[in-house]
Each structure stands twice: as structure tokens, then as C-alpha cells.
Amino acid sequence: MDRRQFLKMAGLTSLISLGGFTTVELIRPGLLDASEPPAAAPGVKRLAMVIDVSKFRSEAAYKKSIEACHKIHNVPDFRNPKDEIKWLWTEKYENTFPGTEHPFVKDSVKEKPFLLMCNHCQYPPCVRVCPTKATYKREFDGLVAMDYHRCIGCRFCMAACPYGARSFNWRDPREVLKDERLDREFPTRTKGVVEKCNFCVERLAKDLIPACVEAQEGTGAMFFGDIDDPGSEVREVLRTNYTLRRKPGLGTQPNAYYIIGGV
Amino acid sequence: MKLYDGGKIITGLVIFVGLMLSPFILGMAKPGEKPDPKTDTPEIQEMEEKDRKCVEPKEFMRTSHMVFIDSWRDQALRDGDRVYENSEGKEIDISLQNTCMKCHSNKKKFCDECHNYMAVKPYCWDCHIVPEEKEGGV
Numbered sequence: 001m002d003r004r005q006f007l008k009m010a011g012l013t014s015l016i017s018l019g020g021f022t023t024v025e026l027i028r029p030g031l032l033d034a035s036e037p038p039a040a041a042p043g044v045k046r047l048a049m050v051i052d053v054s055k056f057r058s059e060a061a062y063k064k065s066i067e068a069c070h071k072i073h074n075v076p077d078f079r080n081p082k083d084e085i086k087w088l089w090t091e092k093y094e095n096t097f098p099g100t101e102h103p104f105v106k107d108s109v110k111e112k113p114f115l116l117m118c119n120h121c122q123y124p125p126c127v128r129v130c131p132t133k134a135t136y137k138r139e140f141d142g143l144v145a146m147d148y149h150r151c152i153g154c155r156f157c158m159a160a161c162p163y164g165a166r167s168f169n170w171r172d173p174r175e176v177l178k179d180e181r182l183d184r185e186f187p188t189r190t191k192g193v194v195e196k197c198n199f200c201v202e203r204l205a206k207d208l209i210p211a212c213v214e215a216q217e218g219t220g221a222m223f224f225g226d227i228d229d230p231g232s233e234v235r236e237v238l239r240t241n242y243t244l245r246r247k248p249g250l251g252t253q254p255n256a257y258y259i260i261g262g263v
Numbered sequence: 264m265k266l267y268d269g270g271k272i273i274t275g276l277v278i279f280v281g282l283m284l285s286p287f288i289l290g291m292a293k294p295g296e297k298p299d300p301k302t303d304t305p306e307i308q309e310m311e312e313k314d315r316k317c318v319e320p321k322e323f324m325r326t327s328h329m330v331f332i333d334s335w336r337d338q339a340l341r342d343g344d345r346v347y348e349n350s351e352g353k354e355i356d357i358s359l360q361n362t363c364m365k366c367h368s369n370k371k372k373f374c375d376e377c378h379n380y381m382a383v384k385p386y387c388w389d390c391h392i393v394p395e396e397k398e399g400g401v
Contacts, residue, residue, distance in 0.1 A: 138343055147340045148390060182392065185361055190389035205345045 034125055034251070046122070046142035047199060048227035048255040049213070050237045051115055054262035055221035062090050062115055065212035065222070069197070071181075072211055074188040076173035085167040087197040088117045088212055096246060096258075109263050115222075117212070118165040118197035119246060119254030120144045126157035126166065142255060143199050153192040162247050163254070166196045227255065298380040301372040306365060318349050318362070329385070332359060360391050368394040 001009075016023075024031055056062055069075070069088045076085055090113035094101040101110075124144045127137050134150035135157050137143075158166045172191045174182075182188070186202065189195050200210035208214070213222040225234040234257075243257040266272065307315060317324050319331065339345045339357040347355045356362050367373045370393045378385065 136341070140343060145340065147336075149336065184392050184394075187360060187390040187392060190386075201343070202345075205343070 034128065044140050045226040046228045046255065048234050048257065050223040050234050050257045050259065052221050052259040053112060053114055055219050062113060065115065065215045068211040068215040072183050072186060074177050074183050074186055076176045078171065078176060083170050085169065085195065090114060091116050097244060109260065112263050114258065117256060118144060119163055119256045120199055121255065122253035123251060125160040125252060129156040129160040131156065143201055145198060145201060148189055148193050151193040153194065155194060157194055162250050162252065166194050168194050295380060298377045300376040301369060304366065304368045306368055318355050359387065364394045369396065370394065371396060
């Protein structure tokens, strides 16, 4: 190969690599997107949660919601962070809103636990990566739901979720879910599947509110409702309070909102 | 043509064929007990005669329950519709644990009886909770 040929080849190669994304976009539009927008339909609900962190006055207040959730959903407690399964949990400010922390954040905010759960994103990356459609987006109410029958335990969704909302069952949950720890109305999961918060889909079907919200009744700490309905309680709360969402820059459009003022 | 070591070979063949056929021969001698699933749980006994029926006719359930509960799963999970309207127009909550097993509280005598006979191992019970076994009724 002479110099002229080499330069021609090098030029051509860099031209192709520069146009790689464009080429893929031309052949299969949307293939390289992290998430895809759901089909727009009028009149569908989009359920969302608003959490007023200042209304959680003590550790016990968080525990009340977490325990209510974990009890009715048969979420096992292995007392070992390695095997931990969590649907609802707490995290510090710096882990909740990474990128917003700085050395002079108000002490009370810095130390405050934030209640976390699956954000039921509008554009959920976990749904995008699931090879079996075990995780899917319910277009009629916006829930990111799971069909555990189809989960093959590949954990792509765990890698995709930017909120750490998913847990893998390394052990059989029934090892620790015995007698009074077992809720016989709800299934357990099995070893080898991923699980997460389901926004209490089984309670919503009976016109009940999620268990964690119910546990905070009267405190005004948690609100739940249709964020697409301008007259809903959640919209009223969002209108009158300054709220934050976790990692908004990722474009997942999470449906959990946090009121920080007053902490 | 001469068969060298004929005695040993023939004996060996007889033993080999005998071993290969032994499962069939032994199986013929003891036919597997015909499955006899029971529907006489206390819950079903307490029902009034006219209500004492499954969500769909017995014959249909017997042959197609696996496909049927699969369609229940998809209706409840994918469509979010947890109420099933049966062929008589009655509305029923879709739930294996809270509908099926509330009546058929005898998993051993109802499910396992046939499943074991047919050597099928559905994995329902890895997640769904089996009702506590009670003594069957009559």
C-alpha cells in the first residue's frame, strides 16, 4: 500500500465512523435511544407520588411506611446488605440527588433520610432493556409493572435503572418469610428473579391507595394520584410547593417528586 | 460360521435385553394408581348446592385449566383488568391464591394428584402460596 492509498483508506474509515450514528438512525430509527416514548393516548392516567420530606419527623415515621409495604408484599429481610431486597428504602441527600450536593449544604438536609422507591418513569430504561418483556409500562396508568413469571433474572433492568430501585433474589425469600412474616394474600417471589415497588397495583385494583401513603395518613407527608389530571391532589401539591425529581438530566421523567422546603 | 464364546455372548445379550425391558415389565406388573383428585374441601362443602361449581364448567376446567389461568395472568397483569366475567355472566376476581385456592384448599389432593401422575411440574408454588392443608371433608 502506498501513501496515497493509505490516506484514502484512512479518510474513508473516519468518514464511515463519523456517520455511524446517522447510518443506524437511517436504517433503524430509534435503535440507539436509551428509552422510547410511549404511544400518546388521550384520557389515560399517569400515577405519581409526591413526598414531603419535612413531614417525616423521625426514623419511626419512615419505618411505618417501609414496614407497611414490605409486610403486605412479602419482601424478605435477610439482615444482610448483600442479599437485601427493597421496595421502599431511605438514602441520604447526596445519594438521592447526586450532582446537587456541595460542601455547605444545610446540615438538616444533609443528614435527612429521603424515602425512595421505583419512580415509575415515563420513559423507563428498565423496560427498554428487558429481553423478555417481564418489565413493562402500563400505558393506561403509567405504572412500570413486572410479570415475575417471565423474569429470567438477567438483571439488565438493574443495570439500566439509574435509581437502584431493583433488587435481585439471590436467595429463596421463603427462607425468612415464615408464619406471621408471610402475607398469604400476596405471592412471594422466587430465587433468581428481580423485584421492585409496584405502586401497590393490587390495592389500586380495589380502589385503595398505596400502603406507604396510607401509613402516612393525616400527616400530609405523601400524596398519590393522577398527575395528568389538573384537578388532582398531587397537581395541587406540585403547584403550591417547590419540588425536585431524582436525576432529571437522564430524561427518564420519573414520577416521584420530593418537597424539600422546610427540612 | 462359528460363534466364538457363544455361551457368554448369548447370556450377555439375554441379560442386556432383560435389563432394558425391565422398566416396562415392572411397570406392567404395577400399573400406576389412577389419579383421583378431590374437591371435598371444607370450603366447598359449606357452599350451597347451586353455588358449588367452578368459574367455568368442570369439563372445560379439566382439559384447559392451564391455558385458562395463563389467560387470567395476562388479563390481570398486562391489561390491568382483574375481574373475569365467566360464561354465566358472573364476575370473578382474577387470583390463583385468592380465588382458585380459597375453594380448592387441598393442593395435595387437587393439584398434585394429577400433576404427579402426568409427571408435570408447574412452578406455580415457587411464588404463589399454598393454602394450609386441612383435613378433607367427607
